[in-house]
Amino acid sequence: MTTYNKQNFPVEKVRKYLEPGPVALVTSQWENQTDIMTLGWHTILEFSPSLLGCMIASMNLSHELIRNSGECVINIPTVDLIDRVVAIGNSHGDEIDKFAVNQLTAQPGSVVKAPLIDECFASFECRLHDGALVDTYNFFIFEVVKAHVDPALTLPETLHYTGEGLFRVMSDRLLDRHQNFKPEMLI
Amino acid sequence: MTTYNKQNFPVEKVRKYLEPGPVALVTSQWENQTDIMTLGWHTILEFSPSLLGCMIASMNLSHELIRNSGECVINIPTVDLIDRVVAIGNSHGDEIDKFAVNQLTAQPGSVVKAPLIDECFASFECRLHDGALVDTYNFFIFEVVKAHVDPALTLPETLHYTGEGLFRVMSDRLLDRHQNFKPEMLI
Numbered sequence A, B: 001m002t003t004y005n006k007q008n009f010p011v012e013k014v015r016k017y018l019e020p021g022p023v024a025l026v027t028s029q030w031e032n033q034t035d036i037m038t039l040g041w042h043t044i045l046e047f048s049p050s051l052l053g054c055m056i057a058s059m060n061l062s063h064e065l066i067r068n069s070g071e072c073v074i075n076i077p078t079v080d081l082i083d084r085v086v087a088i089g090n091s092h093g094d095e096i097d098k099f100a101v102n103q104l105t106a107q108p109g110s111v112v113k114a115p116l117i118d119e120c121f122a123s124f125e126c127r128l129h130d131g132a133l134v135d136t137y138n139f140f141i142f143e144v145v146k147a148h149v150d151p152a153l154t155l156p157e158t159l160h161y162t163g164e165g166l167f168r169v170m171s172d173r174l175l176d177r178h179q180n181f182k183p184e185m186l187i
Helices: A063-068 A081-090 B061-069 B080-090
Strands: A007-009 A024-031 A035-040 A044-047 A051-055 A073-077 A122-130 A139-149 A157-159 A166-176 B007-009 B024-030 B033-039 B042-046 B051-055 B071-077 B122-130 B139-149 B159-161 B166-176
Touching: A007 B166, A024 A063, A035 A063, A044 B051, A051 A122, A051 B042, A051 B051, A063 A073, A073 A139, A081 A157, A122 B159, B024 B061, B033 B080, B051 B122, B061 B071, B071 B139, B080 B159
Parallel strands: none
Antiparallel strands: A007 A139, A024 A035, A024 A073, A044 A051, A044 B042, A051 A139, A073 A122, A122 A139, A157 A166, A166 B166, B007 B139, B024 B033, B024 B071, B042 B051, B051 B139, B071 B122, B122 B139, B159 B166
């Protein structure tokens, strides 16, 4: 298994990893319960404060743990973890310890109590910023309060879910068009 | 330029194309003004009704046109359109006709007044469903009311923005794990 050397990363730049739309693994903790869930329905909302919007259905144990704790960690897996991602998305945290069953390593966060996943190259510690749309849409607005990324992984092969059990994989093709941007748009 | 034969597509399945996180081109119209803008901050919110959440900053002419009309079309470009995508994201609709300048073809929608972009393989006609978070976060919740997709393009090479003028490109690698899903999760 690949191991990562995650370092502090500017929270206002997490769009670099989230805006391309990867499947994420969300970890949460409340009292003596911990959970991991898969997340594909997320969007950046603001650079600073660093805001994310995430749809977390109420059928997930994570929904309850995040509502109670007001915290979570959003971890980004790469393609080598696909079978664990699928197993996590198809099991319920009430019944099993998702870390143990999936051979994932919990690392303590530095700001929130929810654990980081060691086997993911990026982990973003989040605090609930606005729960106004939780009741109507299960939509949580988080602030990323601390970001950890392995800078050695410049073009991570992330997973992108399309439904029906089918995943696409991000290529290593990077197109640089910064010279065609207005300077004020280069954020 | 590639031409597409877009056909009716089930609105409850648009996650197939949006959940992977591509850059989109949003078209809007109000009275005698039309605009196109680039959109990277979007998420699926619900299958049925088919709901999307989109962050559309108030500096865009599109923000005003969509607020006034309550409608837009979300079009998905492929990598061959990258230079037009960049040009659209770096110009203002008040000053130019973005269709003419970028040699894009407007096609009438069947439900909304905003035009579809002929050069995009997928176009989703949207109506504003909930504007509760527009004032605070510029966050629009739309319902997809009609979807048009060219079914021949099974693995579109979409663009995924990472900031700083850099785009990643989706690969043609598709991993099928449907056999490891619980039947009720295969939506």
